[in-house]
Amino acid sequence: MEVFCMCGIVGYVGKRNAQDVLLDGLEKLEYRGYDSAGVALALEGGIRVVKSKGRLAELRKRLAVEALARSGCGIGHTRWATHGEPSDVNSHPHSTPRVSIVHNGIIENYGVLKERLVAKGYTFESETDTEVLVKLIDSCYEGEPLKALRAALAMVRGSYALAVLFRDFPDTLFAVKRESPLIVGWGEEENFIASDIPALLKYTRRYSVLEEGDMAVVNADGIRFYNEFAEPVEREVLTANWDQEAAEKGGYPHFMLKEINEQPAAITATVSPRVENGLPDLRVPELTDERLRRIGTVHLVGCGTAMHAGMVGKAAIEALARVPAQVEIASEFRYRNPILRPEDLVIIISQSGETSDTLAALKLAKSRGVPVLAIVNVVGSSIARAADYVMYTYAGPEIAVASTKAYMVQMCVLYLFALRLAYARGMQTDAEIRRLTAELLRAGEVIKPRLADCEQIKYLASRFVNTQSCFFIGRGFDYSLSLEGSLKLKEISYVHSDAYAAGELKHGTISLVTDGVPVIALATQKQVYEKTISNVKETKSRGAKVLLFTTRDAVVPDGVADYVVRLDDYDDLLMPLQLIVPLQLFAYYMAVLRGCDVDKPRNLAKSVTVE
Numbered sequence: 001m002e003v004f005c006m007c008g009i010v011g012y013v014g015k016r017n018a019q020d021v022l023l024d025g026l027e028k029l030e031y032r033g034y035d036s037a038g039v040a041l042a043l044e045g046g047i048r049v050v051k052s053k054g055r056l057a058e059l060r061k062r063l064a065v066e067a068l069a070r071s072g073c074g075i076g077h078t079r080w081a082t083h084g085e086p087s088d089v090n091s092h093p094h095s096t097p098r099v100s101i102v103h104n105g106i107i108e109n110y111g112v113l114k115e116r117l118v119a120k121g122y123t124f125e126s127e128t129d130t131e132v133l134v135k136l137i138d139s140c141y142e143g144e145p146l147k148a149l150r151a152a153l154a155m156v157r158g159s160y161a162l163a164v165l166f167r168d169f170p171d172t173l174f175a176v177k178r179e180s181p182l183i184v185g186w187g188e189e190e191n192f193i194a195s196d197i198p199a200l201l202k203y204t205r206r207y208s209v210l211e212e213g214d215m216a217v218v219n220a221d222g223i224r225f226y227n228e229f230a231e232p233v234e235r236e237v238l239t240a241n242w243d244q245e246a247a248e249k250g251g252y253p254h255f256m257l258k259e260i261n262e263q264p265a266a267i268t269a270t271v272s273p274r275v276e277n278g279l280p281d282l283r284v285p286e287l288t289d290e291r292l293r294r295i296g297t298v299h300l301v302g303c304g305t306a307m308h309a310g311m312v313g314k315a316a317i318e319a320l321a322r323v324p325a326q327v328e329i330a331s332e333f334r335y336r337n338p339i340l341r342p343e344d345l346v347i348i349i350s351q352s353g354e355t356s357d358t359l360a361a362l363k364l365a366k367s368r369g370v371p372v373l374a375i376v377n378v379v380g381s382s383i384a385r386a387a388d389y390v391m392y393t394y395a396g397p398e399i400a401v402a403s404t405k406a407y408m409v410q411m412c413v414l415y416l417f418a419l420r421l422a423y424a425r426g427m428q429t430d431a432e433i434r435r436l437t438a439e440l441l442r443a444g445e446v447i448k449p450r451l452a453d454c455e456q457i458k459y460l461a462s463r464f465v466n467t468q469s470c471f472f473i474g475r476g477f478d479y480s481l482s483l484e485g486s487l488k489l490k491e492i493s494y495v496h497s498d499a500y501a502a503g504e505l506k507h508g509t510i511s512l513v514t515d516g517v518p519v520i521a522l523a524t525q526k527q528v529y530e531k532t533i534s535n536v537k538e539t540k541s542r543g544a545k546v547l548l549f550t551t552r553d554a555v556v557p558d559g560v561a562d563y564v565v566r567l568d569d570y571d572d573l574l575m576p577l578q579l580i581v582p583l584q585l586f587a588y589y590m591a592v593l594r595g596c597d598v599d600k601p602r603n604l605a606k607s608v609t610v611e
Helices: 018-028 056-066 110-119 129-140 145-153 255-261 263-274 289-293 305-321 356-367 382-386 405-425 430-441 443-452 454-464 477-493 502-507 526-540 572-593
Strands: 008-014 036-043 046-053 073-079 099-107 158-166 173-178 183-186 190-194 206-209 215-219 222-226 298-302 325-329 345-350 372-376 389-392 469-474 496-501 518-523 545-551 563-567
Touching: 008 018, 008 099, 008 158, 008 173, 008 215, 018 036, 018 056, 018 073, 018 190, 036 056, 036 099, 046 056, 046 099, 073 099, 073 158, 099 129, 110 129, 129 145, 129 158, 145 158, 145 173, 145 215, 190 215, 255 263, 255 572, 263 405, 263 430, 263 443, 289 405, 298 305, 298 356, 305 325, 305 345, 305 405, 305 477, 305 572, 345 356, 345 405, 356 372, 356 382, 372 382, 372 405, 389 405, 405 430, 405 572, 430 443, 430 572, 443 572, 454 545, 454 563, 454 572, 469 477, 469 502, 469 526, 477 496, 477 518, 477 572, 496 502, 502 526, 518 526, 518 572, 526 545, 545 572, 563 572
Parallel strands: 298 325, 298 345, 345 372, 372 389, 469 496, 469 518, 518 545, 545 563
Antiparallel strands: 008 073, 008 190, 036 046, 036 073, 099 158, 158 173, 173 215, 183 190, 183 206, 215 222
């Protein structure tokens, strides 16, 4: 997953009951934050705020008791705490009698600003940076909302996406964005603000993305945009390429299971349009074969799951195209003064296209004059707009915090890139490129039997469900998949899990392998199969409880593993596409059997928009 601090923002103005629209939108965004929620509504006599610690259900109960009058204008928020523990008072919206705001992001200099406001006579109830921000806006307000917002935000250092309601303008919402995602939705005699598209899909698929420094004035009859210099500007109206049904569970018990099962369709949607006459076609006109031939080093940058996809991409690029590739953790890349040359290419990988550290890495590369290719899932996202080249992953909405289908299609796009790079540089024969491209095209069909194996994986999870710690091991591609499988397990089932290159066991880790310790061993790569099995034997001889994932025709010596899962024959290079499915299902069923909240694991949220 890509995990960052984020919250859900919704705003509505129009003829509907705003409270109903806000609650519906917050429900769609609860994956973005779920330790508290609240709404602010424009009512006769002023702004009324209702908020509550806990899940959205607690806010619904409180609103039922309050029985507020009908309002056609309001803002709402579901929070993932950064400043101040989850509590009623720390929940959003934060307000003064004149202004109410909801905020995603972080105000870095809120302490200094708070001291100034205290000196002016303001008092504070919460521990949040957002309460400081709303009172700063209030202190600048003299009847003109845009002037107040510009004056206040000029003093702020940090990131924010804001939806703002002023008492004196009960039929108008104000939206502001800096380094945190925010969109506005276009309806008929109604308009919207949201931090993500799923909040809008019930009402509209038409939206515009706020660019850096933008402000939007949102009324029922229109939306006006202003840039950071307060100049009126136009913003493109986009159409979401999925509908409300795609963002719902569709009968599955959890979004994660639904999204695992959507992977064959996501592969087809992502790969098929990029194959022409049997050859990979990146569909990026500027990234010509001539340009590909000039690439020096490829730097693959991402966070968490996206970084793990980059590891598969690195191996494929080096194996096929013989071009040196480096995988970088975005939060390290941006601070370590990386060596970048003009002939290099930086590939930025992000599901949301808004990940803070990854976006900063992109900006660093561009400041060094190095071209950037973005691999993202969200059209019009910050990373997509800032990159030189973009390849979209057509995964559709991914709601579960743990990323599954986004990881799958990120790998697919990286395979396509590696194949085209190899073709452009003449490092593989035409026949071999066509063969591998055909194999990639049928990946969706290859993984379907793994989805049908879910009962077997559920049974295996039941055999390991009481474990508190385990190890994943593998070599080559299997090691990259070990890292992702381990991450999936720990983030949703809360089992402590570490992944290691199998050959490293004797360099320290094997001291932790004792009777009953679970070892999930991945051995799908023919070239190193015997070496991996030898490493598995080392763990088994020390009492490990071994679950082995290998291929259909592999010879597994007696006594090597307690349980064996066999995968169908497939090209070694592309085996990660098949292997990841049972690892995702294993993590899923471990979480279910342990009673965990699969889609909303503790302390985590879907994307991370602050460091």
